[in-house]
Amino acid sequence: MKELEKLYDPAQVEDRTYADWVEKGYFHTQVDRSKKPYSIVMPPPNVTGQLHMGHAMDETWQDILIRYKRMQGYAALWVPGTDHASIATEAKVVAKMKEEGLTKEDLGRDGFLERAWAWKEQYGGRIVSQLKKLGCSCDWERERFTMDEGCSKAVLKVFQQLYDKGLIYRGSRMVNWCPHCRTSISDAEVEYAEKEGSFWHLLYPVKETGEMLELATTRPETMLGDTAVAINPDDPRYAHLHGCHVILPLLNKELPIVCDEHADMEKGTGVVKITPAHDPNDFEVGKRHDLPMVRVLTYDGRMTGAADKAEADELRASDRASADEPEVLDCGKYAGMTAQEARKSILADLEAGGYLKETEPLTHEVGTCYRCHTVIEPMVSKQWFVKMEPLAGPAIEAVRSGRIKFVPERFDKHYYHWMENTRDWCISRQLWWGHRIPAFYCDACGKVHVSAEPLTTCPDCGAPVHQDEDTLDTWFSSALWPFSTLGWPEKTEDLDYFYPTNTLVTGYDIITFWVSRMIFSALEYTDNIPFDTVLIHGLVRDAQGRKMSKSLGNGIDPLEIIRDYGADALRLTLVLGSTPGNDMRFSDEKVKASRNFANKLWNAARFVLMNLPEGFEAGLPAELDLSDRWVLSQLNSLCRSVGDNLEKFELGLAAQKVQDFIWDVYCDWFIEIAKLRLNSGDEQHADNARKVLVWVLDKALKLLHPFMPFITEEIYRALPGSGESIMITRWPEADPALDFAADEADFAKLMDYIKAVRTVRADMNVHPAKKTSMIIATADPEPFRRGQVYLAKFAFATDVTVVDKYEGDTAGMVQVVTHAARGFIPMMELIDREKELARLNKEKALAEKEIEQFGRQLANEGFVSKAPAKVVDDIRQKLARAQDKLANVEQSLAALG
C-alpha cells in the first residue's frame, strides 16, 4: 500500500495530476448522442491579461459545475478562450512602443498589427497556463480567440447581416470620446465619477433688448461652440424674449434664443446655453431646432485651430456622406490649448469683458473612460451604430418568459432596466487592434458597400475602394461567443448538439457589457437563446472589504495563494460562504482553514490506507453494524442534499455540507468508532470496518471532487479497486437500500449520551486516562446494548451495565442525564454535592423551559389545527423527549437527596 506523507503537499501533486488529465483526454468532449449535452462557454479573459481573484472565482464555479455534470454522465463541454480586448491590448502595445520612442503612425497600420500579434503571441499563453494551475477542466482542444479565423468570420457575417437588415447604420452622432485612448466608446463603457467642479454664471447680452441674460455652465470652454440659448416656452420670466437673439461674448456672434423643454425652469436661471457639438442634450436640442453644430475641440482634447478647420472643410466638401458633420471653428488665440487651459483663458477674458457674474463651487458626476479613467468628451463624430430598439424587445422577452433565468433572480431587473433604456450601440472604435469594419467606400462614386468578403473595386462603378479605417468594439465579437465558438455561421454538429449552452457564469459587473449583448445577438442570429441560466457572482474583495485594485495595491495574486496553499484550498475558499450575486471577502485565515481541511482529509485517507492489508477487496460487507448503518444513512442524506444544492447553484452550501460530513461525521465519529473494530483482533469485524471506511471515503471523495479536484484524485487513485481517475467516475446518488432511519435514531441516542458524559467529565476536570464502571438506566436499552463497545471508548467506561431501571445506591455517583437515559458513574472522590445539584438543576430548568414552550405550542388550538401534521408531530416528539429528560433529571435530583 502506498505510503502517504504526514502533511499534504499540493505542489507535489497538482501539476503532475493536471498533466495526466490532459494527456488522458478527459477534458475533451465530443458530440455523443447517447448522452445529454451540458455546455459552458468561458467568459474569455483578456488575451494579454493575468489571472486575478475575480477570474479565479469565476473559473472555479464553472469548473465545479462542469465536473459535476461530467460525473453525472453528461457530455460536459467547457469551451475556453481569450478575448482580444481591443482598447486594453492596444493601449499596452502603444505604451511599449512609446518606450522605444515609436508611435502608431510611425509604424503604420500593418507594422502596428504585426507588433500587436507578436505581443499576443508573447503574452497570450500566460493566462491560459494560469487557468491550468487552478485545475480548470476545459476542453483545450477547442480553445478559441475572438480574433481567430472562425470568430472573425462570424463577426463579418453578423455585420453584413445586420447592415443588410438596416440594423447597423453609420452616422454623425453624439458619442463618448476618450481623448486619451483616442477612440469613441459605448455608453456602457462610461463610468461616472464624482468630481469637484464649478458652476460659472455667464452673462450673454440680448441683441433686441440690451438686457443681460444670465445662464450657468460647468463647461465654459465650449461656449465658443454655442449656437443658441434655450429658455423654457412656459417660463414667464423670459416670455418677452421669444424670437430674440443673444450676442455670444468673445466671438460677437448672433445666436437665436430658442424655446425648448430641455430648459428647466426650476434649475439655475432657467436659461441654458446650447452647444450641440459637445453636449448630448444640446445635440438633441440642436436637432429639434435645426441648429448648426460647431466643433471646438479636437479628438485629442485641444481647441481647434485654422488647420483643423481647413481639414474639416475639405472633408465636408469631398465626402458626400458627411453632410451631417459639424463645422469646425478656428478658435484663434485659444487654438491648440487643452480644454483646461482654454477654460482658464476664456474665463479670464469673459471676466475682463464683464460677462462672468459669479463662480459657484459644485460637485457633479462626470463621465470617465472605464479603461483609463480619463474624463470623456461628448463629441459629435461619424461612427457606426447598432440600432437597439428592434433587438431589445425579444431580448427582454427571453428573460421575462423564463427561457433565460438569472441566478439570483433579482438581476433580471438590472437587465430589464438597461435593455429598456439603452440607446443605439456605438460599435466603431478608432483603433487598429480588432476586427476591421467591413465597409468599403468607393473613391469615385462615394458609395458605401458593406461586404463580408473583401472588396477592391466598387461593385457599382468599378473604381477602387478603400476600407473603413475603424475596428469594432471588443464586445461586438464577444457577443457572439456562445455560438461563434461552436462553429457558427456554419451549421456544425457541435452547434446542433451543444447549443444553446446551459450555464453562463459571470460577475454582475458585466451584465450590461456582455450578457445582454449575447442575448440579443443570439436571438437575432441563431434564433435561439445563448444559454438558459446566467449564474451571477459578486466581487472578491480584500480582507477589509475593499475592492481589489491595481492603484490600491491590495490585489491578492491567486497564483501566490496556489503556491502557498494549493489550488484546492484556493478553490474551496472561493465557494465556501459565498452566495450567488453577493460580494465576498478574501482573507488569509479563510485559505488557511481550507488548507487545513485538505490536510484533514489527507490524513483521514492516510489512516484508512495504512489499515488496508494486501489483497483487500473493496465493497460493502454482508453484515453492517450500527455505526455502519448510521454512517451510510448519513451519506445518503448528504448525496441528496448536495445534489439538490448543486442543481440550485448553491455551491457554497453544497461545499459546506460535504466538508461537514467528511470532518464531523466521517473523521470525528466514524473513523474513531471504526478503530474499535480494526483493533478488536476479530479479523471479520476488522475487514467489515475497512470495507465501510473505504466505501464511504470513496463516495465522499467523489462528492468533493468538483470542489477540490486535485487532492480527491490523488487519494482516489491510492484507494484499492479504484479506476484510473475520479473525474470520470459516476457521481454518487443516494441508495434507498442504505437508508436506516431507525438505526440513525438509535445511534443519535448513543451520541447524546456520549456527549453528555464528555461534558460532565470536562466540567469536572477528569483526566481521560481515568476510566470507571458505568450503569445506564433506560426505557429503551437496545441501542445501548448494541453500542456498549462505543461507550467503553467514548464514555470512558471500564464496563457498562444496561438496566431498565436503577434503584440502587446513588451515593458517590455522578449522574448523567439525557432524554433517553440516565447514567450512573462512580466518581466518589470527585463529587462536589453542591456542584452536582447546580448542574442537574440547570438541566432541569432547560427541560422545563422546553416543555413549557412546546406545551404552549401544542395547547394552541390554531397551531394544532392549522400547522402541517408533520410539524405538529415533530413538536409532540420534542415535547415527549423533553418530558423524558425532565423525568430523568428529577429522579436524579431525588436520588441526590
Place this chain on the structure above:
RNA sequence: GGGCGGUUAGCUCAGCUGGUAGAGCACCUGCUUGACGUGCAGGGGGUCAGGGAUUCGAGUUCCUUACCGCCCACCA
C-alpha cells in the same frame, strides 16, 4: 432622482419554498487519545438594525425608518 444589496455570536459569513438560531476564525478549559496539534474533547457568547403588519407561528413574507455599500440617470 430612481433601483438594488447589506445590517444575524468579538471578526468573516451561511441560513432553500416561514416551524425551538448555525459554521469557520478568535476566545476560555482540558488532552503528547500511535491518521492529523494544519489535531481532539468541552465551553462561553446572539431580544437575527429599529418600528409596524400578516400568520397558530417570522431571521425567513409585506410595509416603514435608520445606517453602510453598489448600480443606473442628459441636472445645464
